[in-house]
Amino acid sequence: MKLAAAAYQMDFLETWDAYVAKLTAWVEDAAGQGADLLVFPEYGSMELATLAGRATSGDLEASLHAVAERIPAVDALHAELAKRHGVHILAASAPVFDDAIGPRPVNRARFFAPSGAMGHQDKQIMTRFEREDWDVVGGGPLHLFETALGRIGVLICYDSEYPLLARAMSEADLILVPSCTEAEHGYHRVRIGAMARALEQQCVTVMSSTVGDCDWSYAVDTNCGMGGVFGPPDTGFPASGVLAQGRLNQPGWTIAELDLDAVARVRKDGVVLNRTHWDEQAGRDGPAVLRSLS
Numbered sequence: 265m266k267l268a269a270a271a272y273q274m275d276f277l278e279t280w281d282a283y284v285a286k287l288t289a290w291v292e293d294a295a296g297q298g299a300d301l302l303v304f305p306e307y308g309s310m311e312l313a314t315l316a317g318r319a320t321s322g323d324l325e326a327s328l329h330a331v332a333e334r335i336p337a338v339d340a341l342h343a344e345l346a347k348r349h350g351v352h353i354l355a356a357s358a359p360v361f362d363d364a365i366g367p368r369p370v371n372r373a374r375f376f377a378p379s380g381a382m383g384h385q386d387k388q389i390m391t392r393f394e395r396e397d398w399d400v401v402g403g404g405p406l407h408l409f410e411t412a413l414g415r416i417g418v419l420i421c422y423d424s425e426y427p428l429l430a431r432a433m434s435e436a437d438l439i440l441v442p443s444c445t446e447a448e449h450g451y452h453r454v455r456i457g458a459m460a461r462a463l464e465q466q467c468v469t470v471m472s473s474t475v476g477d478c479d480w481s482y483a484v485d486t487n488c489g490m491g492g493v494f495g496p497p498d499t500g501f502p503a504s505g506v507l508a509q510g511r512l513n514q515p516g517w518t519i520a521e522l523d524l525d526a527v528a529r530v531r532k533d534g535v536v537l538n539r540t541h542w543d544e545q546a547g548r549d550g551p552a553v554l555r556s557l558s
Contacts, residue, residue: 265300266298266300268519269471269492270308270516271474271491272308272356273474273515274310274487276318276480283311290302290517300351301354305357305474309356324398343376343382352378353375355374356373365401369400372384372387373385373440385407386404386420387403387423389429391421398483415436417433430461431464438468440470441454441461444484445489448488451473454489464538464539465539466539468494470493473490475489476513476515491508491516492508496530
């Protein structure tokens with residue numbers, strides 16, 4: 265299969281039709297390169313707030329509601345494009361108000377199959393900005409999606425920095441990591457997390473990023489990153505673990521080819537077997553005994 269990880273530049277949109285044209289062009293570009301799975305980034309949907317005007321897009325609370333109101337139409341568009349091009353699409357995550365969770369929004373990525381099936385994954389652990397400034401909250405539980413491409417999980421940005429979340433989806437062949445990071449430090453935190461999760465669970469992780477400046481938003485005003493696809497640095501994979509990576513802050517798709525048999529082989533007979541040996545930590549993972557060497 266071919267995997268496509270986006271480095272996505274958000275724009276000030278004058279009309280809904282402009283968004284439709286933009287998303288359609290992105291999907292057509294990836295599908296034209298043979299991609300089977302397209303991964304858009306965390307909060308790439310915030311550009312939808314500009315449809316309500318600059319004052320709304322620049323207001324933290326108002327922008328959450330403006331984007332959330334557009335999500336049903338956005339999801340219908342993604343579903344149609346997935347079906348038309350025969351691809352799986354992880355849409356850019358968005359603030360969603362879900363009465364089943366509470367009065368505050370969650371950060372939700374929606375996942376579309378060409379069959380018309382749809383699922384979603386909520387972010388689990390909020391960053392300081394999300395919890396202190398935006399009051400976005402942790403959402404529903406982790407899911408593992410059984411698809412025609414294999415078993416797929418999603419860890420949204422900061423979630424990829426927590427190994428036990430990835431362990432909860434240890435049966436995943438692919439873990440998708442949509443991200444939105446302001447500075448290069450943040451980009452590398454998520455990249456290191458994505459690579460570590462690929463090492464520990466002996467799977468492939470696909471990281472997408474927002475890129476560029478957005479002077480119309482306080483929330484996503486500056487963005488740094490690039491697309492990347494990572495595997496365990498072991499048998500059947502590159503020595504670095506990097507299957508493909510883009511160029512920092514350059515919009516576009518990063519494409520990687522993957523034979524899922526490589527995941528099965530490294531899990532069965534890799535030089536190391538991190539995933540198999542994971543449980544040997546139990547009983548050894550309590551607080552370290554403090555010894556004085558003075």
